[in-house]
Amino acid sequence: MNGMHLQNKIKRFEESGIIFLNSSPETDQTIHKMFDQEVNMKKRWFAGLATLLLCLALYSEAEAFSGQTIQRGAFGDDVIELQARLQYIGFYKGKIDGQFGWGTYWALRNFQESYGLDIDGYAGPETRQKLVQASDYDEAFVKGNIENGREFTYYGGTPLENQVKGKRKSEAAADLPSGFSKNDIQIMANAVYGEARGEPYEGQVAVAAVILNRIEDPAFPNTASGVIFEPLAFTAVADGQIWLTPNDQARRAVLDAINGWDPSENALYYFNPVTATSKWIWTRPQIKQIGAHIFCL
Amino acid sequence: MNWRKLLLATMFLGVFSAVAWGAYQQGEKNSLQNHMENQYQRAFNEMAFQMDLLNDEIGSTLAMNGGRNLTPALTEVWRLTSMIHSDIGQLPLGLLPFNEMEQFLTKIGQFSYETAVRDLSSDPLTPEEYEKLETLYSQSQELQSELRAVQSRMLEENLNWLALEDLMLTAEEQNGVIDGFNSMDRAVKGYAAETFVQTDQQSAAERRNQLQHIKGNKISKQDALKVAEQFSGDSSVRNGEVTESLAGSSYPFYTVSWNDGEDHASMDILKNGGQPIFLIRSRNPGEASLSLNEASVQAEKFLEQKGYKQMSLEESYQNGNTASFTFVRSLEEGVFVLDDSIFLKVALDTGEVLGFNGIDYLAGNEDIQLPDPELSTDEAISLLHSKFDVQETRRTMIRNELDERVLCYEFTGLVADDTFRVYINALNGQEEKVEKL
Numbered sequence: 001m002n003g004m005h006l007q008n009k010i011k012r013f014e015e016s017g018i019i020f021l022n023s024s025p026e027t028d029q030t031i032h033k034m035f036d037q038e039v040n041m042k043k044r045w046f047a048g049l050a051t052l053l054l055c056l057a058l059y060s061e062a063e064a065f066s067g068q069t070i071q072r073g074a075f076g077d078d079v080i081e082l083q084a085r086l087q088y089i090g091f092y093k094g095k096i097d098g099q100f101g102w103g104t105y106w107a108l109r110n111f112q113e114s115y116g117l118d119i120d121g122y123a124g125p126e127t128r129q130k131l132v133q134a135s136d137y138d139e140a141f142v143k144g145n146i147e148n149g150r151e152f153t154y155y156g157g158t159p160l161e162n163q164v165k166g167k168r169k170s171e172a173a174a175d176l177p178s179g180f181s182k183n184d185i186q187i188m189a190n191a192v193y194g195e196a197r198g199e200p201y202e203g204q205v206a207v208a209a210v211i212l213n214r215i216e217d218p219a220f221p222n223t224a225s226g227v228i229f230e231p232l233a234f235t236a237v238a239d240g241q242i243w244l245t246p247n248d249q250a251r252r253a254v255l256d257a258i259n260g261w262d263p264s265e266n267a268l269y270y271f272n273p274v275t276a277t278s279k280w281i282w283t284r285p286q287i288k289q290i291g292a293h294i295f296c297l
Numbered sequence: 298m299n300w301r302k303l304l305l306a307t308m309f310l311g312v313f314s315a316v317a318w319g320a321y322q323q324g325e326k327n328s329l330q331n332h333m334e335n336q337y338q339r340a341f342n343e344m345a346f347q348m349d350l351l352n353d354e355i356g357s358t359l360a361m362n363g364g365r366n367l368t369p370a371l372t373e374v375w376r377l378t379s380m381i382h383s384d385i386g387q388l389p390l391g392l393l394p395f396n397e398m399e400q401f402l403t404k405i406g407q408f409s410y411e412t413a414v415r416d417l418s419s420d421p422l423t424p425e426e427y428e429k430l431e432t433l434y435s436q437s438q439e440l441q442s443e444l445r446a447v448q449s450r451m452l453e454e455n456l457n458w459l460a461l462e463d464l465m466l467t468a469e470e471q472n473g474v475i476d477g478f479n480s481m482d483r484a485v486k487g488y489a490a491e492t493f494v495q496t497d498q499q500s501a502a503e504r505r506n507q508l509q510h511i512k513g514n515k516i517s518k519q520d521a522l523k524v525a526e527q528f529s530g531d532s533s534v535r536n537g538e539v540t541e542s543l544a545g546s547s548y549p550f551y552t553v554s555w556n557d558g559e560d561h562a563s564m565d566i567l568k569n570g571g572q573p574i575f576l577i578r579s580r581n582p583g584e585a586s587l588s589l590n591e592a593s594v595q596a597e598k599f600l601e602q603k604g605y606k607q608m609s610l611e612e613s614y615q616n617g618n619t620a621s622f623t624f625v626r627s628l629e630e631g632v633f634v635l636d637d638s639i640f641l642k643v644a645l646d647t648g649e650v651l652g653f654n655g656i657d658y659l660a661g662n663e664d665i666q667l668p669d670p671e672l673s674t675d676e677a678i679s680l681l682h683s684k685f686d687v688q689e690t691r692r693t694m695i696r697n698e699l700d701e702r703v704l705c706y707e708f709t710g711l712v713a714d715d716t717f718r719v720y721i722n723a724l725n726g727q728e729e730k731v732e733k734l
Contacts, residue, residue, distance in 0.1 A: 068591065109688070201561050219397075219403070226386055249579070256642070259654070261654050263565065265550065286544065289540070294543070
């Protein structure tokens with residue numbers, strides 16, 4: 001029984017690559033004695049090493065991550081590190097892109113589960129510390145590849161040079177609200193800028209909201225481009241002003257509208273009372289005026 | 298006298314090139330106009346043709362007696378309505394009251410879709426539905442003939458759409474074709490009312506009425522300013538401007554807008570009761586110094602301060618230097634009411650609340666009687682697809698397709714690498730909604 005125990009011990013040590021021993025049942029007795037001493041010594045040595053490592057880990061924890069709790073929806077360097085570390089130990093298989101999406105969320109939860117932490121999907125201090133201990137993070141490699149737009153992975157145990165796969169094809173914008181592509185938002189920002197660039201901010205959001213209300217309304221086309229390019233629907237489309245380059249504010253107005261703000265209070269039309277040529281538009285029930293535009297049903 | 302010849306030659310050359318350039322431009326313009334006109338013509342004539350097909354197809358469904366042929370025929374009706382719809386979208390009818398026509402088509406489409414996806418062999422058309430088809434047939438026949446009349450008038454008089462487009466913009470002169478469209482639309486208005494009962498109202502129309510039920514003491518403009526100042530915490534609101542909603546709004550409200558330094562802010566407040574509908578600020582925040590997590594704490598604090606109780610953070614995301622948060626109402630029983638949501642936007646540089654959107658919360662906030670679930674969680678899980686790997690489970694109230702609140706088990710989980718959310722009705726086990734996240 002003791003022999004079995006010792007064999008296991010030796011096997012463990014052999015596996016961990018610390019000592020190499022060719023043992024046979026005959027040498028058991030001698031080795032046993034020798035080994036107990038050695039193990040005791042090693043125990044003390046290991047304890048010292050462990051303390052040192054812990055200190056190091058705590059130190060590098062301060063170095064690694066920025067010390068903030070990371071939650072789903074976050075974006076940035078902390079998320080890149082989180083994804084890279086989770087991938088290093090095999091929990092995260094997706095793209096390292098700095099977007100804390102569902103893939104990262106499940107990876108983090110699985111990590112928390114197998115390391116006996118509270119499974120909450122938040123990368124708090126304890127989780128981050130455990131993660132830093134369990135993994136390695138080559139910031140230069142990861143960030144370099146992201147900056148150069150290369151497709152790559154970061155699994156521990158595989159040589160890094162084998163994990164770079166060349167240029168990424170297209171940048172999928174994951175920071176956008178669901179249901180709209182980057183291009184849809186671009187077209188809408190163009191329309192908002194062309195139609196309402198001189199208007200107050202809420203007037204621009206309202207124009208974007210009218211586009212969205214039309215997409216939802218059965219009497220209008222069901223896509224952003226269908227609504228915007230419907231003949232005679234928008235003057236900016238008719239006179240080509242839609243092709244001006246929109247500014248950042250127009251883009252933000254579109255995002256706000258997509259996120260549910262509707263300063264037009266459910267309008268489907270709007271017009272400028274000074275320049276409107278259509279008589280029919282005056283017959284629509286009017287909701288409110290923002291800047292130069294009257295919004296109506 | 299050589300210079301005279303030279304001058305003459307240059308002048309001749311100048312005039313010639315001007316004429317040539319003009320002719321070239323004219324040609325270009327004409328070809329562009331033709332191109333445009335042809336596109337309009339194609340859309341219009343295609344629409345007229347498809348209207349014929351639609352009429353025929355509805356007619357043939359009347360003669361059919363079984364599910365086997367009826368399902369493809371109804372699917373064809375559905376497809377045709379969406380084709381006509383898309384053709385109308387390409388015509389310059391934007392300023393013409395052609396809405397009724399489009400709404401009518403959408404309703405036919407919905408009706409045919411709903412009946413087509415049903416298993417008609419076990420659940421055949423009811424007498425009412427058959428009657429509906431009969432009316433639709435006669436109505437589409439009338440529409441078809443009116444459209445044909447307009448089409449032939451256009452062809453006879455050789456009218457083009459580009460000229461019509463100008464007429465429609467001004468709508469000053471009366472024109473046979475425009476009148477034709479107008480009368481078509483008026484006719485359709487009647488059809489939609491007689492064929493489709495009020496219950497299949499459109500979501501957009503419902504959305505307009507969503508705040509009508511809120512009763513409360515009418516507040517004055519001064520009160521609105523006070524509400525805005527308290528809610529935003531800005532003292533500059535005092536110099537702001539208050540305007541009233543116009544007569545066409547289905548619920549009266551005040552709009553308060555003010556300038557805060559270089560930034561602009563605006564807020565809508567219900568006249569009945571004085572609840573804030575939304576707040577929005579134009580500020581573009583600078584370099585982020587707060588994390589998403591810290592901002593979410595700020596957002597929670599804000600809601601609590603403003604008296605929104607029992608709200609729990611549902612979704613958060615960071616977009617550049619702003620953070621967006623969705624809060625939903627959570628009942629004491631541990632049920633999340635997903636429709637009663639509040640959306641907040643927080644600047645990541647200062648933690649200031651840049652936007653508040655409470656319209657869904659206002660529309661839905663009512664006492665909810667929770668029914669007792671008939672199914673246990675395990676029973677609900679057994680109804681899921683076998684490849685769906687459940688990760689999280691909770692109980693939620695959502696609105697189903699009929700716009701009723703239903704108690705559901707919400708399962709979030711994975712199919713391969715994609716995350717899905719499935720809602721199983723806790724009373725009857727129906728799969729109410731499936732979302733890909």
